[in-house]
Amino acid sequence: MRAIAMTAFGGPEVLVETTRPDPVPAAGELLVRVTASGINRPDVLQRKGAYAPPPGASDLPGLEIAGSIVGGDATELAAAGFKLGDRICALVAGGGYAELCPAPIVQCLPVPAGLSDVEAASLPETFFTVWSNVFDRGRLQAGETLLVQGGSSGIGVTAIQLAKAVFGKDAVVVIVTAGSDDKVAACVALGADVGINYKTQDFVAEVKAATGGKGADVVLDMVAGDYVAREVQCLADDGRIVIIAVQGGINSGFNAGELLRRRLLITGSTLRPRPVAFKAAIAAKLRATVWPLIEAGHIKPVIHRVFPAAQAAQAHALMESSEHVGKIVLDWTGA
Numbered sequence: 001m002r003a004i005a006m007t008a009f010g011g012p013e014v015l016v017e018t019t020r021p022d023p024v025p026a027a028g029e030l031l032v033r034v035t036a037s038g039i040n041r042p043d044v045l046q047r048k049g050a051y052a053p054p055p056g057a058s059d060l061p062g063l064e065i066a067g068s069i070v071g072g073d074a075t076e077l078a079a080a081g082f083k084l085g086d087r088i089c090a091l092v093a094g095g096g097y098a099e100l101c102p103a104p105i106v107q108c109l110p111v112p113a114g115l116s117d118v119e120a121a122s123l124p125e126t127f128f129t130v131w132s133n134v135f136d137r138g139r140l141q142a143g144e145t146l147l148v149q150g151g152s153s154g155i156g157v158t159a160i161q162l163a164k165a166v167f168g169k170d171a172v173v174v175i176v177t178a179g180s181d182d183k184v185a186a187c188v189a190l191g192a193d194v195g196i197n198y199k200t201q202d203f204v205a206e207v208k209a210a211t212g213g214k215g216a217d218v219v220l221d222m223v224a225g226d227y228v229a230r231e232v233q234c235l236a237d238d239g240r241i242v243i244i245a246v247q248g249g250i251n252s253g254f255n256a257g258e259l260l261r262r263r264l265l266i267t268g269s270t271l272r273p274r275p276v277a278f279k280a281a282i283a284a285k286l287r288a289t290v291w292p293l294i295e296a297g298h299i300k301p302v303i304h305r306v307f308p309a310a311q312a313a314q315a316h317a318l319m320e321s322s323e324h325v326g327k328i329v330l331d332w333t334g335a
Contacts (some may be wrong), residue, residue: 002310002332003060003098009049010208011028015097020060023095024071025102028276032103034090036121037096037330038064038307039315040154041222041245042272045310047316052161053094054273062096063272065089065103066111066121080105090104090187091124091279093272096101097312099332106199106280109287112294119301122327126158128282129244134159134220135166136282137267138242142171144217145236147207148192149177149227150323151176153185154246157190159304161218162190175210177203183195186325190302207234215239225249228266243268273320302326308334 012315015116016117043061047049049289053059066089069082077083082105088113090103111120134140156176163172169182175186175194184195194210196203207216215236218231221227225248232242232254258264270278293299307315309332319328 001099002284002309004062004309005060005097012047012313012320014062015045015205015313015316016076019313020098022100023058023102027073028076028104028106029072029102030069030077030082030088030105032065032067032090032101032108033070034065034067034096034099034101036332037098037309038063038121038123038154039124039312039328039330040125041319041321042125042246043097043317044316051272054095055103056097057093057138058101059099062092062094062098064091064099064121064124065096066100066117067101068099072105072320075076076105080108082108082110082269087117089117089120091128091271091283091305093131094276097309097330099171099284103261104276104280105249106276107283109283109291112291114295114297115281115301118329118331121329122131122154122303123294125271127162127286128157128279130158130162130220131286132271132282133244133269133289134163134218136220137269138220138240140167140172140218142167145173145175145214146209147216147219147231147234148174148176149220150178151187151192151195151221152178153222154327156187157219157326160187160190160192160263161299162290165293173211174205175216181274183325204230204234211236218242219243223248226252228252229254232264232266237262238264239263240267266288270277287328292322299324304328306331310334329332 090108120328219241222245261316309330
């Protein structure tokens with residue numbers, strides 16, 4: 001099979017097309033003929049040598065795929081409501097940058113009706129992550145305010161739409177930060193109530209102004225570093241900060257007294273190393289709650305650009321430029 005491998009740790013240029021033996025699905029897995037692969041920040045970190053695959057996972061990058069089922073135990077497939085030939089998308093722990101990829105059956109979801117494989121490939125990593133961290137860990141509720149740092153990212157555009165679709169357009173307030181006025185406008189067009197250009201505006205002051213001084217109830221933070229102290233300042237009483245990436249650094253200083261006096265919670269998680277059973281539970285929630293919203297048109301995939309798989313290096317360069325709004329996807333259907 002064709003695959004995209006790393007010749008070394010380094011810049012985008014270390015990603016090269018190669019040939020690998022066809023993988024064989026293990027018990028509890030199916031085999032996907034991949035037509036599209038989503039690109040995510042963890043792929044970039046893996047390429048740089050900063051995010052190793054979990055034990056037993058493929059050394060090839062790629063955490064989300066879409067395509068057709070071409071292998072797997074018929075009984076196991078039937079138990080999950082699948083059969084050979086079905087179009088699915090899946091969250092995987094690695095190996096997504098390839099024409100064939102095994103995936104745990106319980107981490108697979110049908111391609112939502114009306115979506116292409118490219119659109120479906122943009123869903124798993126961000127939707128699993130947002131559901132787990134905003135709804136489960138962050139416990140966002142109707143009547144609350146969500147602050148999303150990096151609203152124009154793949155995670156950001158998903159968080160905006162999910163919060164609005166799950167609770168209703170006017171049931172939650174979504175505030176986002178982004179790095180340009182154009183990105184802010186794109187987030188507002190997707191449903192964000194307030195957009196903040198973090199390069200020209202103080203998000204602490206803007207959040208307080210937008211909430212009448214109350215602050216945000218949940219903060220989805222992909223920055224960490226010195227952002228955490230500022231997020232504490234604009235958090236409502238009993239508010240929750242959920243850190244899912246540390247693009248701003250791993251060290252954060254903040255006023256711990258505020259946590260005590262106002263009963264604040266700072267937490268975080270990574271998804272990739274979690275057990276299959278944990279991810280299966282998220283998949284079940286997405287299938288029951290979110291997939292009908294996608295099929296009804298209340299949530300739409302946001303695809304910034306599609307690259308031929310052989311141009312994975314160019315796709316990574318675009319990801320690192322942060323010039324995109326939404327997802328970047330690799331297409332495997334070309335020669």
